[in-house]
Amino acid sequence: MIAPLTISAPLHRAGTALRRIGDQRTPLSIRGSLLLILFLSPIYGLAMGASDPTGERAWYMVYSALKMPLMIDCSAALCLPGFFTITTVLGLRDAWRDSIRAIALSQAAMAATLASLAPVTLFIYANGVSHRAALLTNGGMFLLAAALAQVTLWRHYRPLLNQSRRHWITLAYWLVAYIFVGIQTGWMLRPFIGTPGAAPTFFRDEPFSNAYVVVWNLVFGG
Amino acid sequence: MSQAPAEARRAGVFVALDDLLRDRLTTPQHVREGRTPLRIFLPWALVLGGLHGLFIGCYALFNGTTGATTHMLAVMAKLPALFLFTLLVTFPSLYVFNALLGYGLRFRATLRLLVATIVVNLALASSLGPILAFFTVSTKSYTFIVLLNVAILGIGGLASIAFLLRTMIRAQNAEQPLDATPDPTATAAPAAATETPRRALPLLFVWIITYSLVGTQMGWLLRPFIGHPGQPITIFREREGSFVEAIWNATAGQATPNNLRR
Numbered sequence: 001m002i003a004p005l006t007i008s009a010p011l012h013r014a015g016t017a018l019r020r021i022g023d024q025r026t027p028l029s030i031r032g033s034l035l036l037i038l039f040l041s042p043i044y045g046l047a048m049g050a051s052d053p054t055g056e057r058a059w060y061m062v063y064s065a066l067k068m069p070l071m072i073d074c075s076a077a078l079c080l081p082g083f084f085t086i087t088t089v090l091g092l093r094d095a096w097r098d099s100i101r102a103i104a105l106s107q108a109a110m111a112a113t114l115a116s117l118a119p120v121t122l123f124i125y126a127n128g129v130s131h132r133a134a135l136l137t138n139g140g141m142f143l144l145a146a147a148l149a150q151v152t153l154w155r156h157y158r159p160l161l162n163q164s165r166r167h168w169i170t171l172a173y174w175l176v177a178y179i180f181v182g183i184q185t186g187w188m189l190r191p192f193i194g195t196p197g198a199a200p201t202f203f204r205d206e207p208f209s210n211a212y213v214v215v216w217n218l219v220f221g222g
Numbered sequence: 223m224s225q226a227p228a229e230a231r232r233a234g235v236f237v238a239l240d241d242l243l244r245d246r247l248t249t250p251q252h253v254r255e256g257r258t259p260l261r262i263f264l265p266w267a268l269v270l271g272g273l274h275g276l277f278i279g280c281y282a283l284f285n286g287t288t289g290a291t292t293h294m295l296a297v298m299a300k301l302p303a304l305f306l307f308t309l310l311v312t313f314p315s316l317y318v319f320n321a322l323l324g325y326g327l328r329f330r331a332t333l334r335l336l337v338a339t340i341v342v343n344l345a346l347a348s349s350l351g352p353i354l355a356f357f358t359v360s361t362k363s364y365t366f367i368v369l370l371n372v373a374i375l376g377i378g379g380l381a382s383i384a385f386l387l388r389t390m391i392r393a394q395n396a397e398q399p400l401d402a403t404p405d406p407t408a409t410a411a412p413a414a415a416t417e418t419p420r421r422a423l424p425l426l427f428v429w430i431i432t433y434s435l436v437g438t439q440m441g442w443l444l445r446p447f448i449g450h451p452g453q454p455i456t457i458f459r460e461r462e463g464s465f466v467e468a469i470w471n472a473t474a475g476q477a478t479p480n481n482l483r484r
Contacts (some may be wrong), residue, residue, distance in 0.1 A: 003406055007449075018268065041397075066475055077352075078352045078353050078356050080354065081349040081350070081351075081352055082346070082349045082352075082353065084349065084351040085345055085346050085349035085350075086346065086381065087244065087351075088240070088243040089243050089342060089346060089381050089384075091244060091245050093244055137263075138239060140332050163396060177353065180353075181356065184356070184357065184360065188359075188360055208359060208360035209360060209361075209362075210357065210360050210361040210362070210363060213361065213363040
């Protein structure tokens with residue numbers, strides 16, 4: 001009798017927190033959003049690293065679970081000082097808390113979406129897909145989660161945009177800077193899935209490189 | 223006993239920077255009466271410039287260049303110097319333009335306003351510094367880092383121009399009722415408000431042109447900042463004419479008849 005109650009209480013709280021992500025009247029707090037990111041994003045990390053959970057390669061599940069909150073939070077932490085200064089310079093500091101909450105909620109929405117898609121990813125892996133298909137599957141999941149995060153961001157940022165048009169500048173900064181930094185963070189934190197046959201490592205066994213320079217060289221040669 | 227006033231002073235310095243960024247120290251009264259204290263904002267320009275210099279110097283450090291630490295320290299000194307020496311060189315002309323174009327700011331008020339603008343520029347640039355440092359950890363490409371630096375300083379520059387324009391317009395709006403003949407009809411007010419930016423814009427335009435031209439040459443003189451991986455690290459490079467000459471030689475100067483025929 002005690003065990004189901006012990007489990008159901010946190011689950012009930014998690015369910016309430018999830019519903020409050022999309023609630024405009026009583027949205028989840030910044031702290032609550034961060035806790036959701038911290039607990040939900042590793043769930044997708046576990047699934048993402050499970051493309052071949054045999055032997056040593058099972059470590060990818062642990063590595064990816066650790067890397068997921070790192071990727072979301074490190075990118076945000078790097079962009080925050082600039083966001084704070086731009087908000088201040090534009091005279092929008094009074095709305096700073098609301099704008100940060102909107103951003104935190106959008107990231108919580110991304111983490112929640114990814115966590116909810118973890119069974120789908122595992123199901124696709126279970127069909128014995130190739131490494132390339134696994135990469136595409138995860139790309140698709142991230143795209144879907146990012147789209148839902150944008151919807152959440154837009155929903156919570158809209159009242160601010162109605163207050164002042166200068167919020168468009170802070171929003172534009174956040175989107176550009178976060179995507180710019182996020183892509184590089186993801187690139188540096190790879191491998192998430194792991195090349196077949198290669199021994200699992202937390203970081204790639206090579207010096208860090210720049211994702212944008214690599215893509216440029218691939219497209220234009222260099 | 224003396225700890226509390228010292229702490230209060232320290233907190234006051236941070237509050238002053240925060241107030242400046244929030245436009246609280248550039249009200250028309252502050253600008254006209256020159257109440258934006260130089261003794262607080264000049265050190266802030268040095269600190270924030272030094273901080274951004276630290277982030278720029280990371281590229282040489284993470285690429286293992288010989289003498290990278292010295293280079294980093296040099297850039298920490300050179301970056302605030304770039305902004306403040308440019309102001310030193312251009313300030314007389316900037317003040318005269320202000321007087322001739324009828325803006326009428328006093329000498330010290332002009333200086334305080336321009337130093338405050340530099341602080342805003344450097345505060346924004348240094349707040350974007352963590353992004354720059356993050357990319358320098360993983361990037362060997364000199365071109366990428368140059369472009370990122372240009373983008374970051376460009377954002378800082380745009381924000382500081384917006385700050386300057388806003389301050390000038392506010393100061394003129396406050397001055398308007400004193401200059402204009404009192405008009406009891408409410409319809410005259412919007413006309414005056416739309417006219418005000420037109421008075422501030424020519425001065426701002428001339429200031430930007432003068433400051434950026436001298437600033438570009440100052441930057442050329444004080445280079446290297448990032449430190450080209452193919453060239454030995456030096457505090458200053460040899461003087462090689464002006465920035466404009468270098469650009470001309472690298473582009474149109476190459477277009478000799480022989481080159482064009484090839």
